[in-house]
Amino acid sequence: MGLLGSGISEVIATTRLNAAPIGIHARPAGLSAVLFRGSHTAENVAKEGWLVANVVQDPILFVRTAFDDLPASSFVPIPELGWDRLSGADGYVACAAEVARETPEALLVRLSVVGEEVLTSRCLPFNRGRCAVIEATVHATRFLRNRDPWLFRLITHHAQVVRRCGGPDELEALRLLEQHLEGGSIPESE
């Protein structure tokens, strides 16, 4: 097995000078991603046929890339391929990407690994606060599209876990996330 474990790995996908959190599906049939239309990632993959899955633990980077653009200095080209990866990644998997199926909402993209590299030797225990930032952020990207009040309740729940279990980076990530939600704050309790 390569760097991406089986099931869905939450990574920061880079395409041409663009970064966004994306889930990479690893199944016996191979690697794939579902890219919702309207994102830069979907547009770039359809045009250029590649995507780099950056393995990142930084919760702040997940929130920033979900909502904002990163400066060009955050990217470095992978030697020989020339594809952009994040300079701060713990590791990366460079993939050729082919659109296998299209629906009105999304592109189903099949990924073939072209190269991968581990860049750090860090050993990180689970932190529920860090995991909860990822949960709250994925719900927030959907909430901003459909304003479903149930999603806002889930965000509130995960924000509580971040406040209880997170360290300074998780709390800063939550502060950034709140800035992107209407009203600018997530209630203390559900």
Ligand SMILES: Cc1cc2nc3c(=O)[nH]c(=O)nc-3n(C[C@H](O)[C@H](O)[C@H](O)COP(=O)(O)O)c2cc1C
């Ligand atoms: C943890 C996480 C996982 C996500 N997974 C996906 C995904 O698999 N497919 C997708 O299209 N969007 C996914 N999103 C939402 C995109 O990151 C979001 O729409 C982003 O704004 C797209 O940025 P872009 O326009 O720069 O591509 C995810 C968000 C988070 C926080």
